[in-house]
Amino acid sequence: MKNQNYSDDINNILKKVYQKIQALDKKCQELEKANQRIIVTGSKSQPQPKPINISEEELINVYNYTPQILAEYVITVSVTADTYRQKTAGKIYLESTNNGYYWVILREEGNEKFYHLVPNGNRQINLHRFQNKLKSLFVIQGKIESNNNNLIIEKLANLEILPSGYLWQLLDKGIIKIDKPSSINKLLNELQKINTQSGAVPNNITNLLSLVHEDHQNLVILIEQQKNSEKYIFDTINKFLQFKDKLEVTTNKLEIDFNNQKQEIKQLENKEGQNNQQINLIDKKMNELKESMQILLKNVSTLSSITQEDHNNLGTLTDKHKNLEKFTIETVNKFLELKDRLDTKIAELEIKLNYQKEEIRQLKNK
Template sequence: MKPYKTSNGLTTSLQLADSTKPAPISKLNLSLSDLVELYHSAPRILSHKATQVLVREDAVSTLSDESIVIAEVGDGDYWLVATEDDIYWLFPQANLQVNPDLYETVKLLFNCNGYQPESPSQFTVNNPAKVSIMPSGEEWRLVEKGILDFHHNSFFAESEDKDGESAEIQDNLTHYQDATGKNTDKENYSALVLSKRGEVLVNDSGKISNELQDKFAEIQSQLEQSNREREALKNQLDRVYEKGYLLQSKISELQTLLPEVQTQPDEIEVAPPVADTTIIEELILRSRLQPPPIDLCLVIVLLRNPIPVKPQPKPTSRKKSSPSITIGIIVAILSLTTIGVYGASPYIKDLCQHIGNCASYKETLDRAKATYDAALAIKGLTLPELDSKRRLLENAIALIDTIPKTARIQDKAQTLLGNSKRELETDARILNGEAEIIALQANQYQNAAIPPANIGKLTSTIEDLQKSQELWKQAIVKLNGISSKIEIYPNIQAVLTNYQKQLSQVEENLAKKREARRVLDEAAKAASEAEFTTKNAETIAKLKEAKAQWQETVNNVSKVPNDAIIPQQLEALKQTYNGQLKLVTNEITAQLLLTEATSLANQAAALTNKAQNIRDLRRALGRWQLALSKLNQIALDTPTFKRIGSLKQEYGQQVRILDNRIRSVTPR
């Protein structure tokens, strides 16, 4: 077969399809690992359940710009296998020789690990390709590529000679399966795979281990026992239907007495009409408090599924019909039933549902009881143990709920249901009690930490809130472990809602306190830097740098949430930082004023020394007065003020001297 190549390659939307509508594919009750094991151990057996498909290069179409490969049923290179959970798997045909030409197609469906054209082409299937059926029902789309491993070719080379010897064994096992077709797929395939393994061991070592022999004998014994049980059941059913045939014959005889019944010629075999069973079903429904009579149930089954019979010859004289005839028919039928019908009824679907004794009901109850016992075996009181116990008890309750109310084992089911719910309630009270204790502790921490915090105790307040948060979470986890299937669950839900509300409050307050802690830490750091800069500032530029740092400190404190810190403490802290900011600002102003005063004094001194007349003296006096006013504007709380005392005296003395000189030369 030539490989099909596309320009854009094959993507994960590769499809396999049948050119003609295929026969229904047999679905196997096997897991993926069992299918792979069966493929390697007994491929001939798997081939009987597989559909052969062939990749065709003449049926290529395009869907959503993705290549599609069409497959046809026939002597193909691939096997399509379906499981009961509607998953389709694609295997290469057993012993397929993957030559370089075929490899071009195989690699579209499988990832081929270790393939070398010059080496033997045997492979193992690590994982088959997964496909999904298309809406047409005749095509399959590739969902996931499979994996072929070409690294272990030596094993297949050695075992190739054994395939011929094992073929006869596999065929015999296949015929055995067909002859004993009453076993489930799982049992037959397990036995067949084990048989194949045993044969391979015989060929390799000449003997079978005692352990494998015992296991094989055990499985054969189980299969034989299963066949005997099924044969016995079949015989019982045959007897039931034989009696049903007699009953139907009796019905036909009695129907000849009714005027509305017309008989047919003797040589024609007819199927009696399906009777209306409404009246009889109504009788069963009205007797719901007691188990419905098996006789009535059998009547319904036989009337709904009549057995073809030959009518009796038409009587020469016809009796008049009356309502008592119909009652007589039912009474006659009821009188012919036996205890054997009741013994087989649990395995007859239509019959056991009316009687309420289906075998599946007991199986479900047994599973529920086993689950309940497993829950009781958990004695610990830790949260994981109680959670596991709760899940088991809820599973037991779910199983019991699937048993119909009309089942005869309903009393036992209700008893087990009550016990399961009581266990859940007991565990619920334990968890609820533990949650209440934890909630009390959480409340204690919460009540102490929720109000605005003292700045000095802010760290410990945050720790208390963290403890409260953790405790509320623990309490909520406890309540979440309580089953919703108990009567007190609505009350538990109300408590749980309250706990969640408390947790939200704690987390909101904790976020505020943490933000306050962060902002205050940043403010303290900025204040420390500003204080250092202020103390060492010798120039106006340094003082301006210190002012910016104090301003940052004030801004940080203003970001603290109002309800996170005691308001009085927060306000006092703001005033402290604002005071430092004011001092630095005043010092900057003082130094600027001192600089201006010094400049004016220098101008005044120069004018004084050069004064030639009264006009020059008055100009010098104005400069000295202006310089003195600048010094008088310096704030008293600044460091500069402490250094200008001598300057003020000097400037004041110059003002007085010039004033006297001007007065002395001014005519009166």
């Protein structure tokens, strides 16, 4: 449906272009028969523009599209010599000339009359060379290049006719946008040459057909690009919908996994609390065991000291005393062996405690 609407729009545009070309041809034929209108001011005659009943926006569109149509409604003017010589106190005046660079257009809207100024649509203006003069009457938008002769009116310059009827004064500048020449402008230029130059018809017709073919080729390329763009958009939408479905499935799965992990974390937290209680109990028993070991070691140290002292003082005792010394030494050795076993047990408990702490840390990280 979109392709059909787009094709209809293109056909409508081509139809309007064809109608404009026909209207241009008709106006060009009328120009050959038309006589310039004049009004009488005092004892002299002064050409005046033929009023045109059109809105300002419509006038701009007609000028930008086919300025030659306006030729029978205009007066050709140029800036006065006094204005060039800067003898007009900064004011800009224009006067009628046969081969001027500007047109004065009289536009009527209701009971009001407006005088506008535009560049001469029947002259090829070298913007690069003529830009300084043009800037005194129009604001230039865009870069002027030596090979760029295409201009677009964005705003009409406004004039005021003086009471004498011979001069117009510039009230405010117009706005001109510089653009690259389009194929339709080339086409219209060739049509103008056909109607204004004798002896050049065959070449101009060839150029005309070439430009029409160029427009047709551009149109075909444009339609193909539009189709490719629409296909790309449809493919992108389908991919987006597929991605959306996958994203929803993945999101649901992630939510389930998240809830499961949340439950597991809760269970680990409960288990961690139980393990903490066990760790506290083990720590308490370890502390008690250490206190007992310290007391035992203190007693063993005391007994060992007494035994050593007795051994030193009773070196000449009888065998009975020697047996007592041997018994004492064996007793001390047994205490030392007990101490070693207790140390080993404590070490084993500490290793077991550290292992449980590591398991708890890993559970927390998960």
